[in-house]
Amino acid sequence: MPMIADFADRPLSGSRRRLLVLLVAVVTALAGSLIVQQQPAQAAWNLVWWDEFNGSGAPDSANWNYNVGNGLNPGLNTFDGWGNGEWEWYRPENCTQSGGNLVLRANWNTTPLVVNGRNFYQTSCRITTDTKRSFQYGRIEARMALPTATGSWPAFWMLGDACDETSTGAYNPAQTYYDRLPTNWASCGEVDIMEHANANATVTNNIFWDLRTGVFPWTAGQNANYVANPGVSNVAAFHVYAIEWTAAQIRWYVDGVQTHVIDTTPGTLEEFRKPFHLIFNLALGGSYPGQNPVQSQFPLTALVDYVRYYQDGPSTPGGSATQINGPGGTCVDVAGDDTGGNLAAVQLWTCQGSAVSKDQQWAWNGQTLRTLGRCLDVDGAGTADGTKVQLYDCNGTGAQNWVQEGNRLRNPNSNKCLDSPQGSTANGTRLQIWVCNGSAAQSFVKAA
Missing domain, CATH: 2.80.10.50 (Trefoil (Acidic Fibroblast Growth Factor, subunit A))
Incomplete structure (x- = not known):
């Protein structure tokens, strides 16, 4: 999920990170070490954490916090749509459990929410395991059904625990409460397990890192990404989006079929040998969909049937034959x-x-x-x-x-x-x- 954390003394360009900081020449030079052959999936996994969202009302507070607001950029002291020009104001109440799903609901309200002199007519939800659950290596998957409305931008992704963004556990915080962007992206690491825009017949698998080794304040020209855009038939139906993550590589899957892979052994990709937390959100507008939301298409919902985390099981590919x-x-x-x-x-x-x-x-x-x-x-x-x-x-x-x-x-x-x-x-x-x-x-x- 893009988040241009520009903390220089100039306004943001509003460009999506992948357009602003692709550093194509650098990534191309690294390509030989980044691109690896498709690997067989892990033979067996032990399920060690999950949320099936079988309750009602607020999601389980033992697992989930919330990012609230429109993404305050502390360097500029202004809201900038989470670095991407997004329209929505995130509120925890827009995430509920219903019908065996986590429901992320986006509304277009007739009366705006006014914060710091800004009017926000669109509300949605961004839910995170930040400070509640951390993950490092294994298989992470979610079964999701996505909206296909103009300007919709649902995502299932991760930020490194080293990212210093804020979040809250309050399900009904004050209307004027808001969280801020991380100051140290992308050196804290980001993995986009799945992003989708508009009614596209593709999703995006992506990864962002800093070209230096260590954690630094955001610095223009020091960030890179590596992206794939696999086709998915009928994203409005449920599909399983997953990664399998080791100390050496990350592999992306859609419905069990590998769609992307990266070698994370180069020294400057050390971000991906550290713990991460999960995020689900339904963004509106901004540079990734590149289209403005349409009021008549609201409300919008993204559904998450479950999210599951597995660690290595006892078996290995090609293991012994048993009953x-x-x-x-x-x-x-x-x-x-x-x-x-x-x-x-x-x-x-x-x-x-x-x-x-x-x-x-x-x-x-x-x-x-x-x-x-x-x-x-x-x-x-x-x-x-x-x-x-x-x-x-x-x-x-x-x-x-x-x-x-x-x-x-x-x-x-x-x-x-x-x-x-x-x-x-x-x-x-x-x-x-x-x-x-x-x-x-x-x-x-x-x-x-």
């Missing part, structure tokens, strides 16, 4: 006695051991589970409850991505869990996906 233990002491099995052809049914069966049944031995390879040279696959990449699972040629699609979360196996593409219909434990029970519900019917754990 997947299912309900009632059964095992995940492939119909056909070790023949394993395309479209072979995946079912429950009495556990028989590796010496007897090869098709009960599954190995992680990236986020895929493989046996007999093929992958555990959701039929037709379906997302509906009751869609069957099968064995199929490994093809890199989201239909074949799985994550172990405690005692369940979840398919991020559908956000559904591997499931035995009605909790059956009978031999030959055909497995399916179903909304994750924590029942015994969804107890599937790959043995170490």
Whole structure:
């Protein structure tokens, strides 16, 4: 999420950071060290923190603070739209839990909010884990549905904990309360997991850093970024946006498909070997969408079904083949006695051991589970409850991505869990996906 923190004794240009400080020549010179080949996803992740937003009203105060206002630039002592010319005034009350989602709501009010002599007609929300939750390395993902209105700018992103912006835990602060921009961007680091503008059929994956080593006040000409703009079909529908982050690189994903990657081992990218905090916001107008909001399209909402943070699991890509233990002491099995052809049914069966049944031995390879040279696959990449699972040629699609979360196996593409219909434990029970519900019917754990 752009934030031009210009603290010189001159007004801001209003340009988006990526236009102002791309430093194309420098980034091009570094490109050989920044660009790396697509990597396989981590085989298994341990879910260590999450917010499913299943409550009502205010979000969980144990997890969330708020950035309020229009982004005071302390160097100029003026509001500058968070450095990007944005229109909105952020208020915590514009973030609520409803219907199993975090709802970020943008309103166009007939009576303005007046602060420091400025009229603000548009309100929205920016919610952050700043000072509440920090993250360093692992997988961070959120399932989101986005607005497509003119001038809309939803984002899911992170700032380094070294960034010195302010935030508040108050859900209903005084109408005149506001927070300020960080003075030390971009040397504190920024990772944009997902940004979207207008009705675009693309999203933005981006990263910002300072070309020096260390934390400094914002300095013109010292900042760089590295960006990709992958296509996404129908952003108004739910999609899973994620990064996988190690000490050596950051990889971006949409619905389990890698869309961007950067090597963070160069010395001047040390920002990304430190803790970060999360931010969701719904901005309005400004330099990134490049279009003004339209009153008749309000109110706008961005929905967050969940946000989850995983750390490295016990398995590694290409790990040993073992059984997947299912309900009632059964095992995940492939119909056909070790023949394993395309479209072979995946079912429950009495556990028989590796010496007897090869098709009960599954190995992680990236986020895929493989046996007999093929992958555990959701039929037709379906997302509906009751869609069957099968064995199929490994093809890199989201239909074949799985994550172990405690005692369940979840398919991020559908956000559904591997499931035995009605909790059956009978031999030959055909497995399916179903909304994750924590029942015994969804107890599937790959043995170490």
